[in-house]
Amino acid sequence: MVDPQLWISLNEVVNSGNKWGVLMYEYENTLRETARALVAPNKGILAADESFSTIEKRFKTIDVASTADSRRAYREILFTTSGSNEFISGVILFDETIRQTTSEGQAFTDVLLKQGIIPGIKVDKGTTPLPFSRGEKITEGLDGLRARLKEYRQLGARFAKWRAVLAIGEETPSRYCIHCNGHALGRYAALCQEEDLVPIVEPEVLMEGAHSIDRCEKETGKTLEAVFGALDESGLLLEGILLKPNMVLPGKDCTIQAHPEEVAEATLRCFLRHVPAAVPGVVFLSGGQSDVQATKNLNAMNALGKFPWELSFSFGRALQAPVLEAWQGESRNIEAAKKAFYHRASCNGAARSGSYNEAMEKEVA
Ligand code: 13P
Numbered sequence: 001m002v003d004p005q006l007w008i009s010l011n012e013v014v015n016s017g018n019k020w021g022v023l024m025y026e027y028e029n030t031l032r033e034t035a036r037a038l039v040a041p042n043k044g045i046l047a048a049d050e051s052f053s054t055i056e057k058r059f060k061t062i063d064v065a066s067t068a069d070s071r072r073a074y075r076e077i078l079f080t081t082s083g084s085n086e087f088i089s090g091v092i093l094f095d096e097t098i099r100q101t102t103s104e105g106q107a108f109t110d111v112l113l114k115q116g117i118i119p120g121i122k123v124d125k126g127t128t129p130l131p132f133s134r135g136e137k138i139t140e141g142l143d144g145l146r147a148r149l150k151e152y153r154q155l156g157a158r159f160a161k162w163r164a165v166l167a168i169g170e171e172t173p174s175r176y177c178i179h180c181n182g183h184a185l186g187r188y189a190a191l192c193q194e195e196d197l198v199p200i201v202e203p204e205v206l207m208e209g210a211h212s213i214d215r216c217e218k219e220t221g222k223t224l225e226a227v228f229g230a231l232d233e234s235g236l237l238l239e240g241i242l243l244k245p246n247m248v249l250p251g252k253d254c255t256i257q258a259h260p261e262e263v264a265e266a267t268l269r270c271f272l273r274h275v276p277a278a279v280p281g282v283v284f285l286s287g288g289q290s291d292v293q294a295t296k297n298l299n300a301m302n303a304l305g306k307f308p309w310e311l312s313f314s315f316g317r318a319l320q321a322p323v324l325e326a327w328q329g330e331s332r333n334i335e336a337a338k339k340a341f342y343h344r345a346s347c348n349g350a351a352r353s354g355s356y357n358e359a360m361e362k363e364v365a
Contacts, residue, residue, distance in 0.1 A: 025237050027193065027240075028240065032240055035159075037090075038159065038281065039242065039281030042086070042349045042352045043087055044089060044313035044315070045091065045120070045283055045314035046078060046091045046092070046345070047092045047316035048078055048320070049316075061324065071096065071100075073103070074327065076103060078091070078341055079091065080111060081341045084342055085115040086346070087346055087348060087349030088117055091118075092122055092159075092161050093119060095122070098156070107156075113156065118159065119157050122161050122163075123149065123160045124139045124161070124163055124188070127139050134171055136167065136172055136173065136174060137177075138177070138184065139163060141162070146191055146194070146195070149192060149194075153195050153197060158197065159198035160197045162189070162201070162202060165181075165204050166203065166219065167205075167208065168215060168219050173223065178223050182227045189241055199240075199242075200243075200244045200314065203224070203245060204245070204285055205219050207246070208251065208288075209251035209254075210254050211251040215251075216250065217266045224271070228275070239278050242279070242280065243281070243282045243309075244284070245271075247267050247284055247289075248270050249263055249289070260297045263301075264303070272307070272308075281309050281312055282309050283313060285316070291321050291322060295318070295351050295356055296356070299351035299356040302351060304354075312352055319345065322341075322344055323338075326339070343363070347361070
């Protein structure tokens, strides 16, 4: 039995910011609160921050042209689905979207805030080839970032996102690529905390390829180790970030696919080894899994019990695929599209506590 007095002093140390009990970080309290609010029970994040080229690709699948108007109309469906705030804590916006309004002229950020949903913003500028590498990528966007973050904060953002991409191949990801992307994530994340924005740190090890789940576990572990090394060097507050990683999965073309229980076991083994307990939450990306698969895998993780961090979602495709499918660019389908979004959000909300089951999928139609 732990001596209660010792327990109290341990808690004071953990919660005091640093060992002198002085607030080292100007925005420590709000960073901690925002990070925790984003991973509140039964809730997760909607990633609706597709760049112009990505949203164009998504719209092409339903034969809709990507224009400022069609993007606004589509995102208005996502942001005005009543009741979605039971399951959605925050939304990641794209630069265009944070400046847009609904068809009735209300700023999207206000629409979200009124529902208690926290607006966030994608701040990286996409990937470019890493020189002298085997086709690897580095994420750009550090130049001028401090000024952009200040503006986004004024526009209503309370958190930000930066995505790094690592591909598994015969000789990749290289140590150099992991190092460069880790360094950029560290610089980005510290700048965010300086401006009172919670950084979502996203190192994505891609699903593309025929690699095994074991190989994914190994490369994800190496990546997380380097990323947390870089975050530590940047001096930031770990309690004021969220990690947005891939789940540990076999490659899309691997002949042996994994059950949710195996995915959960491999992912958590990897994270318990490489993710500090001070991080309040892990918000998974879906990365090309089907919507139902992503929900099942998240559910299997939470069904295993309690971990040092909340295990939640920050899905793009896995929340939006059925919405696009229902919408088809037609205003007469808006209600059906909202229904599809509410349903997917509620399934993922249930997966936050391991209480999702397949019967929930039938409730929608
Ligand atoms: P997916 O869930 O579609 O992978 O998107 C999440 C995201 O934000 C990628 O940066």
